[in-house]
Amino acid sequence: MCAHIKPSSVASYLSGICLQLEPYFPEVRNIRKSSLVSRTLSGCQCLRAIPTSQKCALTIDDLDHVVNHYTQSNDHNDRLFVAQLLTGFFALMRLGELTYPDNPKLRDDRKIIKITSVQISPDQYKFFLPGHKADKFFEGNVIIIHRQDSIYDPL
Numbered sequence: 001m002c003a004h005i006k007p008s009s010v011a012s013y014l015s016g017i018c019l020q021l022e023p024y025f026p027e028v029r030n031i032r033k034s035s036l037v038s039r040t041l042s043g044c045q046c047l048r049a050i051p052t053s054q055k056c057a058l059t060i061d062d063l064d065h066v067v068n069h070y071t072q073s074n075d076h077n078d079r080l081f082v083a084q085l086l087t088g089f090f091a092l093m094r095l096g097e098l099t100y101p102d103n104p105k106l107r108d109d110r111k112i113i114k115i116t117s118v119q120i121s122p123d124q125y126k127f128f129l130p131g132h133k134a135d136k137f138f139e140g141n142v143i144i145i146h147r148q149d150s151i152y153d154p155l
Contacts, residue, residue, distance in 0.1 A: 007045045014041075058089055063152050071151070086154035091143045097132050110138075123147045125155055 021028045070078045088098050117128035126144040147155045
């Protein structure tokens with residue numbers, strides 16, 4: 001079925017089929033939960049999954065445009081935006097790691113970078129990223145940003 005319908009919908013179809021067959025075959029739910037069926041569904045999703053669509057990655061030209069636009073600004077928010085952009089670019093961070101959601105339901109204080117973790121020295125700054133999307137063991141990471149010898153220096 002994965003070849004004919006969206007792979008993520010196959011599990012829903014199976015649940016509907018199980019509901020219809022349960023009066024005649026009481027063990028159908030146990031069969032549906034078996035490791036063979038679960039692994040087969042997982043394999044189908046890997047083979048037939050629809051690829052995610054992503055925005056284009058930032059380039060040096062994009063950074064050049066932003067830095068040149070805000071270089072003369074004395075506004076705190078403008079400088080903060082450029083600092084966040086350059087930090088995220090050079091640390092290969094995701095947008096969700098740099099921002100705080102407006103929606104309270106999406107907020108997770110365990111993933112927020114604490115200001116007390118920031119350490120600044122003449123040639124670098126570093127901070128502790130407590131949790132992120134790719135951190136399977138929730139150990140966190142120390143992010144180190146070195147001084148750049150260019151106009152793109154986040155420090």
